[in-house]
Amino acid sequence: MGVAHKSVLYKEALEALAVKPGETYIDATIDGGGHAKGILELRGRVLGIDIDPQSIRQLANRESLVVRQRDDKLYAISDRLTLVQGNFADLGVIAKEFGVLEAAGILFDLGLSSDQLEEAKRGFSFSKSGPLDMRLDPKLAVTAADLVNGLNEGELYELFTKLGEEPNSRRLARAIVRARIDKRIETTTELARLAERVVGRAGRIHPATRVFLALRIAVNDELNNLKKGLEEAASLLKKDGRLVVISFHSLEDRMVKNFFKKASQLKVLTEKPVGPSVEEILANPRARSGKMRAAERI
Secondary structure, three states: OOOOOOOOOHHHHHHHHOOOOOOEEEEOOOOOOHHHHHHHHOOOEEEEEEOOHHHHHHHHHHOOOOOEEEOOEEEEEOOOEEEEEOOHHHHHHHHHHOOOOOEEEEEEEOOOOHHHHHOHHHOOOOOOOOEOOOOOOOOOOOOHHHHHHHOOHHHHHHHHHHHHOOOOHHHHHHHHHHHHHHOOOOEHHHHHHHHHHHHOOOOOOOOOHHHHHHHHHHHHOHHHHHHHHHHHHHHHEEEEEEEEEEEOOHHHHHHHHHHHHHOOOEEEOOOOOEOOOHHHHHHOHHHHHOEEEEEEEO
16 A cells, blocks of 8 residues: 555554454544555554545555545545545444444544645645635635635634634734735735734744644634544444544644543543654654544443
């Protein structure tokens, strides 16, 4: 199985899943297939889900699988690998539809892939000039540009504060509302430059980082989907099955931590999150914010 990008915490995730030959595992965010490749090499079976149809097409193409369509969703099936376009909030329905009634392990890798970040037209990166889109599923109705140009100052302030934990939310919201009087803010570079003018540039983190994060979370309803996905995953696990989640920002990590603690059917395996090694960060700087938590069905 070919892989297009580097999967964060690859070794650690496979160890946490404790893959057994012949058992079925769900990769709820299969993306480029990195973790799934490891599961298959350990002789497991994989149901791979991704909300991004482009990820399903690219991975199916690399595996020489025929892509089919059902109810506007793409899927592809081989001997031990099934790929399905879908939202992990619907994990239970998708699994049942494709014959998986229980799983020995379920993995969520919540980060964007290099492919998604590098493709300017997706609008995820402020380092690439492109439209302010940020939709993982292109069929979603609302784009980041719609939010930036449609929300009032108070709504923008609340969005940047709650979802981006941005300390300069008020100044940024006010500047956006003023700027769009003359012209809609349509591109990633327009928004990034505005943030840089308002906040200034100091340190390693670009001043637009948290704004882009907040917009992406809002456009794709990521936190609500994660809450539903975790609930679905806990119900799908067989006894002694493992639930492994890799997150990349504090809101996600906090949600996973609290869910693991409160879920009566789960035993927490990681009291503290597992982070990438120094070697991994040097090889893949994007891995530095990764945090992995694991739990087991009791």
